[in-house]
Amino acid sequence: MGEKEKMTIVESAVKADNLSTLVAAIKAAGLVETLSGPGPFTVFAPTNAAFEKLPAGTVEMLLKPENKEQLQAILTYHVVPAKATSSAAIQMVQDDGGAHPAKTVQGDEITLSLEGDSLMIEDANGNKAKVIEADMMQSNGVVHVIDTVLMP
Secondary structure: OOOHHHOOHHHHHHHOHHHHHHHHHHHHOOOHHHHOOOOOEEEEEEOHHHHHOOOOOHHHHHOOHHHHHHHHHHHHOOEEOOOOOHHHHHHHHHHOOOEEEEEOOOOOEEEEEEEOOEEEEEOOOOOEEEEEEEEEEEOOEEEEEEOOOOOO
16 A cells, blocks of 8 residues: 555645645635545545636635535535445446436536546536546545636
């Protein structure tokens, strides 16, 4: 087992410079324990740049204690309760004729699809995120880094 495969999703995210906003959000939402649990989880992890694309003040607003439930909903919308590598996800998309629905921990669905060789994740509002770094294997699942924050 490699070093990363011994770490949980949260432990690994803490070490990733480009995921510091996500880590702050996970802590503010009280989800550290959940995402450190046995899983397995597939996490679509938005980069700091993805959070910066949100309207000004959105992240600061979501990090406030009174918005904890909304933040939890957004973050758990990025988590699928299964361990799906990018090759497995691509196979599911192909098997389903180009789009594969996936139920999130939050309860709503995201849709996986392909654009060229890129795995895309679409939220309920039609926003699309591109997987920019795939298959970061962890002890309790897998992380795919995405370039856009998904909204339930």
